[in-house]
Amino acid sequence: MQKTISILGSTGSIGVNALNVVRHLSDKLDVVYLSAHTNAERMIEQCREFHPQTVVMIDENAAEIVHTELTLDGIEVRSGRRGLLDLAGRKDVDVMLNGLVGALGMEPTLEAVLAGVDVALSNKESLVMAGDIITKTMEKTGARLFPVDSEHSAIWQCLVGESLEDVRRIILTGSGGPFRTRSINTFGDITVDEALNHPNWDMGKKITIDSATMMNKGLEVIEAYWLFQLDPSQVDIVVHPQSIIHSMIELKDGSIKAQLGVPDMKVPIQYALMYPRHAEAPWERLNFMECGDLTFQPPDSERFPCIKLAYDAIDQMGTAPAVLNLANDYAVYSFLNGKIRFTDIPKIIKNAMEKHKWLKNPSLNDLKVLNKWTKLCVNNYS
Amino acid sequence: MQKTISILGSTGSIGVNALNVVRHLSDKLDVVYLSAHTNAERMIEQCREFHPQTVVMIDENAAEIVHTELTLDGIEVRSGRRGLLDLAGRKDVDVMLNGLVGALGMEPTLEAVLAGVDVALSNKESLVMAGDIITKTMEKTGARLFPVDSEHSAIWQCLVGESLEDVRRIILTGSGGPFRTRSINTFGDITVDEALNHPNWDMGKKITIDSATMMNKGLEVIEAYWLFQLDPSQVDIVVHPQSIIHSMIELKDGSIKAQLGVPDMKVPIQYALMYPRHAEAPWERLNFMECGDLTFQPPDSERFPCIKLAYDAIDQMGTAPAVLNLANDYAVYSFLNGKIRFTDIPKIIKNAMEKHKWLKNPSLNDLKVLNKWTKLCVNNYS
Numbered sequence: 172m173q174k175t176i177s178i179l180g181s182t183g184s185i186g187v188n189a190l191n192v193v194r195h196l197s198d199k200l201d202v203v204y205l206s207a208h209t210n211a212e213r214m215i216e217q218c219r220e221f222h223p224q225t226v227v228m229i230d231e232n233a234a235e236i237v238h239t240e241l242t243l244d245g246i247e248v249r250s251g252r253r254g255l256l257d258l259a260g261r262k263d264v265d266v267m268l269n270g271l272v273g274a275l276g277m278e279p280t281l282e283a284v285l286a287g288v289d290v291a292l293s294n295k296e297s298l299v300m301a302g303d304i305i306t307k308t309m310e311k312t313g314a315r316l317f318p319v320d321s322e323h324s325a326i327w328q329c330l331v332g333e334s335l336e337d338v339r340r341i342i343l344t345g346s347g348g349p350f351r352t353r354s355i356n357t358f359g360d361i362t363v364d365e366a367l368n369h370p371n372w373d374m375g376k377k378i379t380i381d382s383a384t385m386m387n388k389g390l391e392v393i394e395a396y397w398l399f400q401l402d403p404s405q406v407d408i409v410v411h412p413q414s415i416i417h418s419m420i421e422l423k424d425g426s427i428k429a430q431l432g433v434p435d436m437k438v439p440i441q442y443a444l445m446y447p448r449h450a451e452a453p454w455e456r457l458n459f460m461e462c463g464d465l466t467f468q469p470p471d472s473e474r475f476p477c478i479k480l481a482y483d484a485i486d487q488m489g490t491a492p493a494v495l496n497l498a499n500d501y502a503v504y505s506f507l508n509g510k511i512r513f514t515d516i517p518k519i520i521k522n523a524m525e526k527h528k529w530l531k532n533p534s535l536n537d538l539k540v541l542n543k544w545t546k547l548c549v550n551n552y553s
Numbered sequence: 554m555q556k557t558i559s560i561l562g563s564t565g566s567i568g569v570n571a572l573n574v575v576r577h578l579s580d581k582l583d584v585v586y587l588s589a590h591t592n593a594e595r596m597i598e599q600c601r602e603f604h605p606q607t608v609v610m611i612d613e614n615a616a617e618i619v620h621t622e623l624t625l626d627g628i629e630v631r632s633g634r635r636g637l638l639d640l641a642g643r644k645d646v647d648v649m650l651n652g653l654v655g656a657l658g659m660e661p662t663l664e665a666v667l668a669g670v671d672v673a674l675s676n677k678e679s680l681v682m683a684g685d686i687i688t689k690t691m692e693k694t695g696a697r698l699f700p701v702d703s704e705h706s707a708i709w710q711c712l713v714g715e716s717l718e719d720v721r722r723i724i725l726t727g728s729g730g731p732f733r734t735r736s737i738n739t740f741g742d743i744t745v746d747e748a749l750n751h752p753n754w755d756m757g758k759k760i761t762i763d764s765a766t767m768m769n770k771g772l773e774v775i776e777a778y779w780l781f782q783l784d785p786s787q788v789d790i791v792v793h794p795q796s797i798i799h800s801m802i803e804l805k806d807g808s809i810k811a812q813l814g815v816p817d818m819k820v821p822i823q824y825a826l827m828y829p830r831h832a833e834a835p836w837e838r839l840n841f842m843e844c845g846d847l848t849f850q851p852p853d854s855e856r857f858p859c860i861k862l863a864y865d866a867i868d869q870m871g872t873a874p875a876v877l878n879l880a881n882d883y884a885v886y887s888f889l890n891g892k893i894r895f896t897d898i899p900k901i902i903k904n905a906m907e908k909h910k911w912l913k914n915p916s917l918n919d920l921k922v923l924n925k926w927t928k929l930c931v932n933n934y935s
Contacts, residue, residue, distance in 0.1 A: 328808060332714020337831040342841070409841050419813070422831035424823050425838050426710060427813040431801070441806050449719040449804035456807050459724070459791050465847040 174265040176291075176444060177204035177258065179279055182213040184375040185270030185293045185319065185436065190217060192441045195453055200444060204258050204267075211236040218246055227254040255279060262286045266317070266444060269294045272377045273500045274542065277301050281535070284314035291443035293319035295387075295394045299496045300538060302397035316398060317443040321372075322391050323398055324439030325418035325430035330399070331447065333422070341401060342419040342427075343391050344411040345470070346371050348382040351412060355474055361513035363506065371414035371434045380503045384516050385470065389481025390499075393492050396485060403485040408478065410468045415457065433457050476517040480524065489531040490541055491524060497542055498523035501549035515552075523548045556647040558673075558826060559586035559640065561661055564595040566757040567652030567675045567701065567818065572599060574823045577835055582826060586640050586649075593618040600628055609636040637661060644668045648699070648826060651676045654759045655882045656924065659683050663917070666696040673825035675701035677769075677776045681878045682920060684779035698780060699825040703754075704773050705780055706821030707799035707812035712781070713829065715804070723783065724801040724809075725773050726793040727852070728753050730764040733794060737856050743895035745888065753796035753816045762885045766898050767852065771863025772881075775874050778867060785867040790860065792850045797839065815839050858899040862906065871913045872923055873906060879924055880905035883931035897934075905930045 176193075180186045186207070193200045206227040207214045214237050218226060225247040228234035234250030241248060249258070252275075259267060259279035267283045268291040269276055276294030281301060283290045285308055292298070298305060298316075309315065318324050322343050330338070349368050350361065366383040367376060374382075381387035392406045417439075419429040432438055433455055441452060472479050477499070484491040498520040505511045511519070523545050530537055558575070562568045568589070575582045588609040589596045596619050600608060607629040610616035616632030623630060631640070634657075641649060641661035649665045650673040651658055658676030663683060665672045667690055674680070680687060680698075691697065700706050704725050712720070731750050732743065748765040749758060756764070763769035774788045799821075801811040814820055815837055823834060854861050859881070866873040880902040887893045893901070905927055912919055 328810065332829075334830065416811075421838070424827070424831040424834045425814050425817070425820050425836060426824065426831055427839055428710065429798075429811045429813055431809040431811055432807050435807070438807050442808065445806070447714075448716065449806040449808055451805045452807055454807060456803070457809055459849040460851055462849070467841040467844070469842055 173199060173201040174444065175201050175203050175263070177206075177261070177264045177267045178202065178270060179206045179255070179259060179268065179276070180208075180270035180272065181205040181217055182207040182210040183270055183272060184373070185268070185440065188436045189268050189270065189440050189444070190221065192437055192444060192452075193221065196441070196445070196450060199450065203264055204261065206255050206258055207233075209233045211240075215240045218244065222246070225249065225258060227251075227258050229255060256282050259283050260286045262288060264288055266291050268319070268440070268444065269297065270319075272375055274300055274497055277538075278535075281305055281308065284308045284312060284316075287312040287314050289315045289317060291317045291319050291440070293440075295320060295390050296496050296500070298394045298397040299390050300493045301535070302393070302492070303532065304535060306397055317446050318394075318398055319436075319439050319443045320391065320394070321434070321436065321439050322418040323395060324442055325416075326395065326399065326420055328430045328442065329418075329420040329428040333420070333428075335400070337422050338401065338405070339421045339423050340405040340407055341395060341399065342407050342409050342421060343388060343395065344409050344414070344416050344418050345385060345388040346382065346412055346414045347410040347468075347470075348385060350383055350474070351410065351471075358474075359512050359514045363509065366506070366513060370412070372436070374436070376507060377500075377503055380506060381499070384477045384513070385475035386477035386481065386499050386516070388470065389478050389484075390496065392481055393485055403482065408470045410470050411465065413463060413465055415462055415465055431457060477520065480517060480520055484524065487529065490527065490529050490533045490537070493533065493538055493541055494523050494527045494545055495520055497545040498549055501546055505549065519549050519552045522552060555581060555583040556826065557583050557585050557645070559588075559643070559646045559649045560584060560652060561588045561637070561641060561650065561658070562590075562652035562654065563587040563599055564589040564592035565652055565654065566755070567650070567822065570818045571650050571652065571822050571826070572603065574819055574826060574834075575603065578823070578827070578832060581832065585646055586643065588637050588640055589615075591615045597622045600626065604628070607631065607640060609633075609640050611637060638664050641665050642668045644670060646670055648673050650701070650822070650826065651679065652701075654757055656682055656879055659920075660917075663687055663690065666690045666694060666698075669694040669696050671697045671699060673699045673701050673822070675822075677702060677772050678878050678882070680776045680779040681772050682875045683917070684775070684874070685914065686917060688779055699828050700776075700780055701818075701821050701825045702773065702776070703816070703818065703821050704800040705777060706824055708777065708781065708802055710812045710824065711800075711802040711810040715802070715810075717782070719804050719806075720783065720787070721803045721805050722787040722789055723777060723781065724789050724791050724803060725770060725777065726791050726796075726798050726800050727767060727770045728764065728794055728796045729792040729850075729852075730767060732765055732856070733792065740856075741894055741896050745891065748888070748895060752794070754818075756818070758889060759882075759885055762888060763881070765895070766859045767857035768859035768863065768881050768898070770852070771860050771866075772878065774863055775867055785864065790852045792852050793847065795845060795847055797844055797847055813839060859902065862899060862902055866906065869911065872909065872911050872915045872919070875915065875920055875923055876905050876909045876927055877902055879927040880931055883928055887931065901931050901934045904934055
């Protein structure tokens with residue numbers, strides 16, 4: 172029997188990898204909905220290959236182009252954020268893969284779990300921004316979250332068959348990014364190209380910058396807190412430059428379980444779509460004779476202040492993780508556009524965290540207001 | 554509720570470690586039977602601390618000493634191999650830990666599974682000798698085997714919650730023993746003390762020599778075949794000198810799961826006794842900042858011919874694994890007694906494998922006859 176799936180962000184890095192997975196598992200996975208932002212050309216190609224029922228382009232012009240091209244193929248084309256949220260809330264799919272980037276991915280996750288649809292979640296901002304709202308909604312509708320992040324997928328795989336009570340801690344591994352050994356005195360000179368040059372993983376731009384600042388590890392700590400319902404003190408970070416061990420759990424008897432493999436996002440994507448099965452796949456496997464030595468070191472909090480900011484946000488909870496995430500989104504965007512320096516990113520986030528109006532239990536509307544405030548706060552920072 | 558357990562070989566390395574586990578989990582584990590070979594003094598200490606109902610000493614003189622000491626404590630003392638097999642066949646325990654060394658450990662395993670009792674199995678010779686008889690008996694009685702070997706425990710832990718169908722292969726790790734880097738030209742000069750000096754694990758003498766010849770990896774391949782019902786081609790060996798990763802499974806999607814920890818037999822012993830739970834334990838944990846780099850290399854078949862002999866035995870099946878194991882038992886015993894050289898061990902095994910009368914489906918009696926033949930064959934080798 173085929174599983175029906177929808178893919179939000181199908182022309183991005185996660186979406187393209189997901190369609191690679193569907194290509195070799197076409198007898199098991201059936202794509203019914205796709206969404207993208209502006210890349211009309213790639214969306215048209217994807218539609219011709221995978222024949223979804225409905226697609227959404229956020230950008231109106233792109234939607235127009237796709238509509239014109241596909242009008243004879245019987246594929247419904249919709250547009251705009253309203254179209255996206257409507258697609259995310261449809262009940263007639265087994266799994267929705269949320270491959271959207273940044274805070275805009277949060278509401279579609281909420282729409283899907285409201286509809287009782289399981290979400291394969293790559294968009295870590297969903298839980299960082301609205302972990303409380305999403306988990307409470309899941310309790311009501313029975314929808315589940317299947318992590319797609321390689322780290323959280325690793326932990327999820329290690330937890331299969333285990334009792335959460337028996338877990339002492341989880342250990343998120345991080346490569347340390349491209350600046351793990353760069354002299355800290357030169358961090359102010361880091362260029363966009365340098366920051367986009369990740370040593371192990373081929374990912375989208377936003378998450379690659381987050382790897383360079385190690386904010387991605389900070390966001391992952393917050394995400395892990397919501398996914399696995401552990402105390403923040405049970406979530407540790409270990410720097411592991413080879414990105415072979417994707418994360419670990421330590422059990423109360425001292426046994427540690429790890430998930431390993433080549434750094435390839437298709438593995439966690441396929442597992443989230445095929446859960447609980449590990450289906451056959453054609454890609455490269457890890458060769459222990461060629462992978463080199465596996466090394467570990469502690470995270471450097473002076474070099475990567477974003478990690479500490481994330482732990483601070485968990486301590487404060489309420490709106491703190493949301494403002495951390497929003498300020499990071501806008502700061503990374505500014506850095507990518509050459510408006511600020513690499514070292515400004517943590518300063519801007521810290522400033523927004525300190526100045527924002529903290530609320531204990533923010534509503535969705537509170538988060539929208541916070542979003543507007545944070546955008547102004549980041550753009551006015553000097 | 555307490556689990557009732559019996560421990561065969563309680564004064565040996567596995568037994569002593571098991572009682573260390575029981576000591577800190579005395580509210581969950583209740584020792585009802587103990588057995589040992591000759592160490593009366595240690596057995597008396599163990600009885601005074603753990604108050605079993607019945608103990609067996611294989612040696613008659615040792616039994617007499619223990620009986621005299623414990624006559625007022627209300628502990629039944631029995632003796633001899635008959636006493637051991639009777640104890641192993643008692644139905645009124647939840648788990649029997651078989652910590653016996655060598656081929657003599659096989660029949661007690663069979664007695665326990667015949668009685669429908671789950672066996673925490675450290676004695677790998679049980680499955681190597683009589684895998685077919687034991688697994689067929691288990692099918693009838695519903696008894697289960699819980700591996701205690703660190704490698705098989707690791708694989709068992711990694712398989713929890715997974716479907717065997719989804720496993721591509723299992724990867725047994727081995728330290729490579731004390732002679733991994735020693736010049737092969739000097740192997741003829743290896744002394745007993747050198748061979749007993751294992752770099753990572755503190756174990757009994759027999760298994761320490763098996764680590765030095767890497768025959769232990771060969772026996773583990775055969776044991777894994779019976780425990781996990783995989784094709785021999787799905788069982789690989791990787792040398793990992795640090796003994797931090799205790800073994801791994803590779804799933805069909807390329808995901809690899811590994812179990813790691815400090816090299817401490819108490820971890821797999823506790824897991825086998827507490828399965829499926831990972832109960833709290835007081836011992837040292839793995840510190841990733843201090844464990845050093847993890848490295849891998851292929852096994853060296855020229856240096857360690859015993860590995861190839863074991864794969865040959867699986868290819869031939871029938872009595873081949875049994876004669877491999879028996880010849881190894883007697884050859885290691887001769888080496889420990891200074892009668893043969895280290896490099897004679899594989900030659901003696903190969904000779905016995907070639908000369909023995911191969912049977913496809915040996916009975917228990919066939920194996921006893923084979924045992925006598927092999928003892929003569931090994932002792933007459935020159």
